[in-house]
Amino acid sequence: MKADWHAGGFGLYIHWPFCAAKCPYCDFNSHVSAQIDQAAWREAYLREIARLGRETEGRVLSSVYFGGGTPSLMEPETVAAILGEIGQYWPRANDIEITLEANPSSVEARRFAGYAEAGVNRVSLGVQALRDDDLKALGRLHDVPQARAALDVAKAHFGRVSFDLIYARQHQTLDDWRGELSEALDMAADHLSLYQLTIEPGTAFGDRYAVGKLRGLPDDDLGADMYELTQEMTRNAGFEAYEVSNHAMNGSVSRHNLVYWRYGDYAGIGPGAHGRLTIEGQKRATVATAAPGLWLRDVGGDGAESRSALSGPEQAAEYLMMGLRINEGISVSRYRALAGFGLDEGKVGALCDDGLLEFADDRVRTTQRGRMMLNAVIRELMV
């Protein structure tokens, strides 16, 4: 019998931890540094790839994702070297997806050709807003004309291009968002990630929110209206909402992210990167040392990563949480095989009766209402 992770595939996540500035909403492991020794970092990534490659050698690689931080601050040579090393250990799937997250600034757009040459075939641009004032409020360094120009450059160099927008921003009305999303759909290539602004503790927004200084955020009902409007407009424009916040045209879904949502295996490389790796029949959660300096120092030994075995029920809970985010939902039999017990049929039945879930052909999926109430659904089904 094949190991469970095959149902989701295998991908690599490369974390570049540096940004030109820290955004006030961002709770990712990102750091602002004036001087970055690209050669030392390149060396470290190669060492980590070799270490993980020896453990999982021979797996067919379906995706590589450069995330951050701001990976568009990497030199194209660094990206090329990393992709070259990856080729030493894992055979590539024919349709391998190699994504790089990029800031839509003119400086970074100049590197796009180099990334394409290195093998990157998809970019995801952090456009975030199509209103200059809002870009400022979100702490972004680019403006709307730069973003539009960068998008054009990206479309010229990469077969697949996605961009992100954040909505439900301060003082945004439903009509504001309708207008902005309409502009975005006119610009879009084949993929859009549309995120409702989430105030995370430990961020600048989180601190301001905690003391009541983050004003003008939409209330729950307006947030729900905005989400519903987003679904309606993207659908009418020919995009499929294949995940809570992700929309694809013509099946151009993010294969990398599907590895997460289908609960496959993924190796995390870089400071603070998380992974899920099945080694010797046991799925493990891995997390690398978060501080860039420490990671750089410890890489190569055993020190840069901690691992913990995930029990069957823990894996099942993660599968449930990730799998219900996508249209295809989860397989009831796969859940049972992971957990050692089945989903609570009574609860599934009640959630179906309430119009939040659908159950057919071994698969449980959310309805649109169920997707909007996903956290409540997961809490209900979690053991």
Add this chain to the structure above:
Amino acid sequence: MSRMTDLKHIRNFSIVAHIDHGKSTLADRLIQLTGTVAERDMKEQMLDAMDIERERGITIKANSVRIEYPAQDGETYVLNLIDTPGHVDFAYEVSRSMQAVEGSLLVVDSTQGVEAQTLANVYQAIDADHEIVPVLNKIDLPASEPERVKEQIEDVIGIDASEAVEISAKTGLGIPEVLEAIVQRLPAPQGTRDAPLKAMLVDSWYDIYLGVVVLIRVMDGVIRKGDQIKMMKTGATYKLDRLSVLRPAMKDIAELGPGEIGVFTASIKQVRDTKVGDTITHDKKPCDKALPGFKPSVPVVFCGLFPVDSAEFEDLRDAIEKLALNDASFSYEMETSAALGFGFRCGFLGLLHLEVIRDRIEREYDIELITTAPSVVYHLYMKDGEMKELHNPADMPDLTYVDHVEEPRIKATILVPDDYLGDVLKLCQERRGIQLDLTYVGGRAMVVYDLPLNEVVFDFYDRLKSITKGYASFDYQMTGYRQDNLVKMSVLVNDEPVDALSMMVHRDRAEMRGRAMCEKLKDLIPRHMFKIPIQAAIGGKVIARETLSALRKDVTAKCYGGDATRKKKLLEKQKAGKKKMRQFGKVDIPQEAFISALKMDS
């Protein structure tokens, strides 16, 4: 330290102050300056042993410290400080501690002036015939007005303030002068060394290592380690295991003579076995007349305490029994609620006392609690002539059996700057108060109101502080019971009655309270996937209604590979939080709703 001290070298005193006027800081400085505690062992609020006391900056239990002070006259004096609680809930503890000492330092914040709490406590000191030394604190602050405050002390309290000691407890300024004033101006205790032992039981507490520790003040005679003693009221006899003085840690001493203060242990099992105010004498050679003693304190506020997890009921029983061992003023009986399951109906001296006990159960015994709305004790006069005490609104019998209801009243004294007087009068009127007196003292108004305790017990003090920006001070005493038009208001959530939210209200105020309650609950109950009606009713008649709309969206926007661990933990935490709520039909109500729902904003 083994010899007792002769009378003329002893001074016993307490400190009277309003909260935040610097009592604990002054005590710390006295301890520090006399080297009673090594510098490295000093910490803030030395005498407040409980976490809750330190955190809230209040004193709950009486405590004592013995300080040795080499005075300017070349003699070394023993100074015994009994630290007392300042809060109105514990006024009773103050009164008995006052009986054990001869003098008081009256600490007044020279930037604030005399407060209601100061008044209540200083009158107790005057009643106990204390010599009083006024001390003006915070003299280093620019807003300090010592002359005005001295005048106020003379006007309001009627004691001479011309020789008030001006200090800054924070910087240590004037502390040596305080020590000299204690020696020079407070009287030495009196007593006869050769008489039979007569000692006052000032307080007692349970120590997990030592058992019951008894704080005593010797009036006459000598008490020694190994003595066979007798408690005159209970008649019980004990052999003294250990005799100590508090510095503030226990230091053993061979004997204590007249005027001295110390503690002993004697294999006493429960604090309940020691009656505060009792007279301790020798079993074989007793004194002929006991000290007058004190009347026991009576609980005035009741509420239900229920374990969040019903499996912890026995743990809760154990915790409550242990706490009651140490606190004779706290009463409890088992209670069953349709909504909350098994728990205890508990009686407290006041709201602070309630909060302290609840905090201690949650912290020291790690039991999460649901606390129901506090209620006072109503007297129900039944048609058959019987009088019943009602401790819990949920137990209110059908009105057809009740002739009339009486509620407890208080006499409240409020001191407030003139600017806020209008708002204070309005608050008192809203709370069904009857004005008894209104006078001006030292630029401030002193208002005396007759108020129903049930209007005060809950959030009156919070409201008062908020409308006067913290400038008002408040104290009260119980006056008795009076008949009024009182009814039981019940609350229905999603058409299910929630017994733990029912309350007694005045009929004229029922609609207003009902509306406020429904609006509050609407904010306190999280939105569910369906809409929820919230109603207040008297009997079968709905008097207020709100509707909580359905929640439409609850989903995490981003969840990728690096988020899985954290988001799963968050969902698990939320799920655990939901378990802590109480289910009424399909509705989950968070615990804080049971108390917060009753707080009134206007």
